[in-house]
Amino acid sequence: MKFDWHTVSTHIILILGAIFMTFPVWVAFMTSTHAPETILREGLQLLPGGHFFETYNEVLFVEGGVMKKVTAMQMTKNSLILGIGFAIGKVVISMLAAYAIVYFRFRLAAPLFWVIFMTLLLPLEVRIIPSYKVVADLGLLDTHTGLIIPLIASATGTFFFRQFFRSVPEELLEAARLDGAGAWRFFIDILVPLSKTMIAAILIIMFVVGWNQYLWPLIMTTKEENYTLVIGIKQIYQVIAEGGELPQFQKAFALTILATLPPVLVVLIFQNWFVKGLVESEK
Amino acid sequence: MKRVQFEHSAIPYMFIAPQIIIIAVFFLWPAAQAVYQSFLLEDAFGLSSQFVWFKNYFDTIGSTSWLQAAGFTIVFSTLVTILSLAIALLLAVKANEVIRGARTYKTLLMWAYAIAPPVAGLMGNLMFHPLIGDLYKFMNTIGFDFDHKLDPYDAGFVVVLISVWKQVSVNFIFFLSGLQGIPKSVNEAALMDEKSSFRRFWTITFPLLAPTTFFLMVINITYAFFETFGIIDTTTRGAPGGATTTLVFKVFQDGFRGADIGGSSAQSVVLMLMVLGLTVIQFRFIERKVHY
Numbered sequence: 001m002k003f004d005w006h007t008v009s010t011h012i013i014l015i016l017g018a019i020f021m022t023f024p025v026w027v028a029f030m031t032s033t034h035a036p037e038t039i040l041r042e043g044l045q046l047l048p049g050g051h052f053f054e055t056y057n058e059v060l061f062v063e064g065g066v067m068k069k070v071t072a073m074q075m076t077k078n079s080l081i082l083g084i085g086f087a088i089g090k091v092v093i094s095m096l097a098a099y100a101i102v103y104f105r106f107r108l109a110a111p112l113f114w115v116i117f118m119t120l121l122l123p124l125e126v127r128i129i130p131s132y133k134v135v136a137d138l139g140l141l142d143t144h145t146g147l148i149i150p151l152i153a154s155a156t157g158t159f160f161f162r163q164f165f166r167s168v169p170e171e172l173l174e175a176a177r178l179d180g181a182g183a184w185r186f187f188i189d190i191l192v193p194l195s196k197t198m199i200a201a202i203l204i205i206m207f208v209v210g211w212n213q214y215l216w217p218l219i220m221t222t223k224e225e226n227y228t229l230v231i232g233i234k235q236i237y238q239v240i241a242e243g244g245e246l247p248q249f250q251k252a253f254a255l256t257i258l259a260t261l262p263p264v265l266v267v268l269i270f271q272n273w274f275v276k277g278l279v280e281s282e283k
Numbered sequence: 284m285k286r287v288q289f290e291h292s293a294i295p296y297m298f299i300a301p302q303i304i305i306i307a308v309f310f311l312w313p314a315a316q317a318v319y320q321s322f323l324l325e326d327a328f329g330l331s332s333q334f335v336w337f338k339n340y341f342d343t344i345g346s347t348s349w350l351q352a353a354g355f356t357i358v359f360s361t362l363v364t365i366l367s368l369a370i371a372l373l374l375a376v377k378a379n380e381v382i383r384g385a386r387t388y389k390t391l392l393m394w395a396y397a398i399a400p401p402v403a404g405l406m407g408n409l410m411f412h413p414l415i416g417d418l419y420k421f422m423n424t425i426g427f428d429f430d431h432k433l434d435p436y437d438a439g440f441v442v443v444l445i446s447v448w449k450q451v452s453v454n455f456i457f458f459l460s461g462l463q464g465i466p467k468s469v470n471e472a473a474l475m476d477e478k479s480s481f482r483r484f485w486t487i488t489f490p491l492l493a494p495t496t497f498f499l500m501v502i503n504i505t506y507a508f509f510e511t512f513g514i515i516d517t518t519t520r521g522a523p524g525g526a527t528t529t530l531v532f533k534v535f536q537d538g539f540r541g542a543d544i545g546g547s548s549a550q551s552v553v554l555m556l557m558v559l560g561l562t563v564i565q566f567r568f569i570e571r572k573v574h575y
Contacts, residue, residue, distance in 0.1 A: 129317070
């Protein structure tokens with residue numbers, strides 16, 4: 001048999017790629033299980049150390065273990081609220097809006113669609129200071145409402161459901177109307193069940209997007225108990241940057257692992273839905 | 284638009300209202316504010332302000348620090364876009380060819396999508412930490428006089444590397460799904476006509492991927508402009524001497540740290556125009572795709 005160089009080189013490239021993508025996280029995880037003295041003396045670690053339970057216990061549950069007061073457990077809770085709240089809010093709001101746009105004839109349909117479209121031109125980063133001011137004026141700093149609501153209105157979800165609703169056969173609406181179903185009935189009993197897979201895919205993507213929010217929670221939250229894990233990252237960065245006698249590198253690494261784990265698990269478990277949702281929603 | 288539609292006067296407005304209200308309060312109003320403030324000059328205490336036309340624009344955008352940030356943003360976006368697209372394309376082509384272990388490779392190459400930019404930033408930051416970072420030591424061992432805290436090029440290298448790493452997985456997912464969308468018959472025909480797999484790729488596969496590539500270019504430029512904020516904020520913070528400051532990072536810095544509202548707003552408006560430009564390009568391209 002001839003030695004197949006092409007297949008071998010393909011595997012080598014893929015293995016190198018896989019190493020490139022996973023190695024940093026592997027090193028972060030392994031290093032997080034070592035004692036700070038070891039890390040300072042020997043540098044990053046490739047193999048597990050004996051301090052896994054000690055470090056993660058301290059980071060997750062002990063007050064003052066990682067931040068001044070708030071534990072990583074509390075930050076995980078805040079991140080979950082943000083991720084889930086963002087995902088659900090986004091799906092509900094954009095499904096309703098897409099339903100109105102696709103299934104109704106009304107005078108302001110076109111201008112309102114353009115208003116929704118315009119949000120694509122206004123990423124948070126370019127309106128950051130006035131947005132902060134609006135939320136502050138409404139008294140919504142440090143609240144879940146103020147954190148989630150301004151994030152959920154952008155157009156991506158609406159476009160996605162608009163595209164999907166358009167592909168739903170017209171006969172369904174005709175039949176539903178013959179049966180005397182009203183607008184709300186049709187939406188709840190027919191359209192929502194039909195969109196189940198799409199809803200799941202969008203929920204997964206949006207959970208990851210919500211969990212990973214950085215700039216907005218950063219300026220929105222002033223109290224430590226409202227920090228998300230991703231914001232905790234920024235705080236621990238500052239602690240590390242300032243130095244100190246014995247930099248707690250293992251805790252910084254543990255925090256990156258904790259901030260990474262839930263969205264990674266969601267993506268891995270629902271891989272097929274996730275890929276479908278991502279590729280479809282960006283079309 | 285559907286042929287068959289409901290005809291109601293009030294109901295559609297109720298359905299669309301939640302989104303429109305949120306957009307009005309949290310998008311349109313702040314954006315209008317940004318435009319308005321970009322024409323104002325506030326005194327140091329924020330007590331009075333004066334309408335100054337385009338003075339803020341000339342002052343900030345003509346300044347050396349803005350031009351430096353604009354220059355870095357262009358170089359940075361170009362590098363991040365080209366490198367992450369090239370790496371992702373290579374990996375996607377190989378992952379599409381391989382039979383054994385295809386699913387494992389796919390999973391390992393796409394999972395980093397779920398990692399937040401600032402988390403990637405902190406991880407990279409620690410890898411390059413002068414005390415413990417093996418990458419820092421490695422760069423010095425192989426002969427570079429590496430110091431990303433002092434040398435602008437080294438700092439740029441760190442930021443580009445982390446940004447590329449973070450973006451490869453998204454590009455990989457789209458390229459792979461693009462490749463899988465190419466009909467089998469096309470590949471078989473190509474196999475008969477062209478023996479060299481290298482030429483086969485460039486003459487047949489790559490042109491078929493052009494729509495995906497173009498779409499990804501827009502996505503990647505947007506990413507490099509905006510989403511890399513989290514990476515820069517947890518690595519170099521624009522240092523040394525503003526050498527790794529992107530335009531978005533500068534808006535944040537001038538507005539929040541420097542409290543220069545007028546100047547920061549003027550920069551925001553310029554960024555809005557840039558996004559507008561990108562969107563126009565994207566939509567013209569999508570229109571063309573429809574006529575394919």
